[in-house]
Amino acid sequence: MNPVTRKDDADYIVENVKEHTDYFRDSLAMIASENIISPMAREMMVSDFCDRYAEGLPGARYYQGNEFVDKVEVHATQLAKELFQVPYADTRPISGTVANLGVLFALTKPTDVITVPNVSDGAHISTARFGAVGVRGLEPVPYPFDVENMNIDVDGAIKVIKEVKPKLALFGMSVYLFPSPITEMIDALREVDAMVWYDAAHVLGLIAGKHFQDPFREGVDVMTGSTHKTLPGPQHGIILADPKTERMSEEKFLRKLNYGVFPGVLSNHHLHTMASLGISLAEHLEYGEEYAGQIIRNAQALGQAMHERGFNVLCEHLGFTESHTIAVDVKEHGGGTPLVEALESANIVTNKNLLPWDPTDAAMNPSGIRLGAQELTRIGMKESEMDAVAELFKRICIDKEDPDSVRPDVVELKSGFQDIHYCFGGGKAYKYHRIVE
Ligand code: DSN
DSSP: OOOOOHHHHHHHHHHHHHHHHHHHHTSEEOOTTOOOOOHHHHHHHTSGGGGOOOOEETTEESSSOOHHHHHHHHHHHHHHHHHHTOSEEEOOOSSHHHHHHHHHHHHOOTTOEEEEOOGGGTOOGGGSTTSHHHHTTOEEEEOOEETTTTEEOHHHHHHHHHHHOOSEEEEOOSSOOSOOOHHHHHHHHHHTTOEEEEEOGGGHHHHHTTSSOOHHHHTOSEEEEEEESSSEEEEEEEEEEOOOOSSSOHHHHHHHHHHIIIIIIOSSOOHHHHHHHHHHHHHHHHHHHHHHHHHHHHHHHHHHHHHHTTOEESOGGGTSOSSSEEEEEOGGGTOHHHHHHHHHHTTEEOEEEOOTTSOGGGTTSOSEEEEEOHHHHHTTOOHHHHHHHHHHHIIIIISOOOHHHHHHHHHHHHHTOOBOOSSSSOOBSSOOOOOOO
16 A cells, blocks of 8 residues: 555645546536636736735735735725725625625624515525624514515515614625615615615626616615626625715714724735735726626526426516526426436536525425526627527436436537636636646
8 A cells, every 4th residue: 555645635635626627627617606717817816915914904004015915905996996886895805704794793783683685585694693694693684575576575675674674774695586676675774764785796797797786876885795706706705885874974884894894804804815806806897798798698598498498497477587597496307406416417517495485494405406607608608508508407307317428418518618708818717727746
């Protein structure tokens, strides 16, 4: 038996990361919360920025050595303000959930009431008592949900808002098919003096690309997001604000947000991902509108193609989706769990998802699967490829063909889509970058 050295341990990890990269090179990646960063944005991740500290703000740091970090942070923040047309941006949060915690820390106190979309209706775990909202000790009150239209029930939600008078009202979903009804609810929210917060994680790139709702122009005070879904940046977070609330002055609101992030929920932020985000923001200013439009057209085409092949794609009457995501009820085909496992064996990566009508104990085999078109769009696929993808789904999920016999066709389809689009310079999408031999 060969002696096992610590270098073998390290090589084992490298080998698995390489195999993972090869698997994704040969797969259709369709998880609605993921994407791939551009080569230029990826380059920032392995720069010296990944080794440094820069607590505080540009020009007011607790460490020396930040001259160029400051320039990058100021510029990335400026790009974020420009992209979202807002007076305030913070590019320090290291993830979407950390951005959410920063907002909660800044704007609420334990026991405050917050109105939220429900996790079981497709919201993010941040909104739950067992997530960020609970960490802050808040009292979450859910909006009633209209399952037919997969959206907040406006009349019911206005009634709840008038009754509980939330300090903060949160919008945003993880199964995000249609814009949230902010315009319809803003008068009621202002009447009870609620601050309005929009978690845009899933749809950040669609909003920036001007192909979804425009939360700030509809009245929200603050918006958070992760930056690696429809905005195809690094795994990072962001806070944007244009406060209109009369609860406090704009200056006080923004100061609270700033302190909420540091020292509230961060010590150091991650400088390499912040620099990488700067690149992605510049790329989105250049290509975002074109990219966002194609994502939505692809998601709608995928919904239509799957519907035509016998899938129960939700919300046919509304055109299936106005975002990057479609939701499919696959209960009649065996449920989410066996299907996502069969799809994975055929190199199609998706996730099972609870649907609003699922019993709470259905988590191990929920009725739904959630599919996102943003990464397939990023590698150049258009509507005709969505039809080919739907056919592959049918063979596995409805015809119950052996995934092993479908996999070669998945690999063949994917082999024609290996380059990243909508970015500076282009390049290979799924490449292992060797630094140490
Ligand atoms: N849980 C992620 C999602 O898949 O929607 C977001 O953080």
